[in-house]
Amino acid sequence: MSFQNELYLQKLKSAGYSDTVPRSAVYDTIRKSEHEPMTMAELVRQTTTFGDRASIYRSVKLLEKIGVIKRVSFGWKYRLELGDDFHGHHHHLTCTKCHKTEALSDDAELEKGLHRLAARNRFTMQDHQLDIRGICEDCKLG
């Protein structure tokens, strides 16, 4: 079993839940999408054979609560991807023309800078998200 699947089962178990068909469908669909975080509509569309809309929504809510998935902000909207424990903390670049999303590799300097910035305001940072929007290379050329 992969490290991610083991972590998924372990997170459910330690929170006192079991694996169910809609839960594993939500987890698996988001996992396969990798660094293209999904909208709720896309997720519902791809999981309809595993449960009705209400049970998919409930599964998303639960998996978010126990840290299997998280919301990533894109402007005023959000998308879903696996939690930081599954693939490490990172940020995304989103093209405003073709809407392609790319994961940025972890940058220690950037993270340190953000912590310093928060500390300067006597603030202890627990989490943050960066929403970097612009034009990708393909769109610039085309």
Ligand SMILES: [Zn+2]
């Ligand atoms: Zn990502």
Ligand SMILES: [Zn+2]
């Ligand atoms: Zn683009």
Ligand SMILES: [Zn+2]
């Ligand atoms: Zn960061």
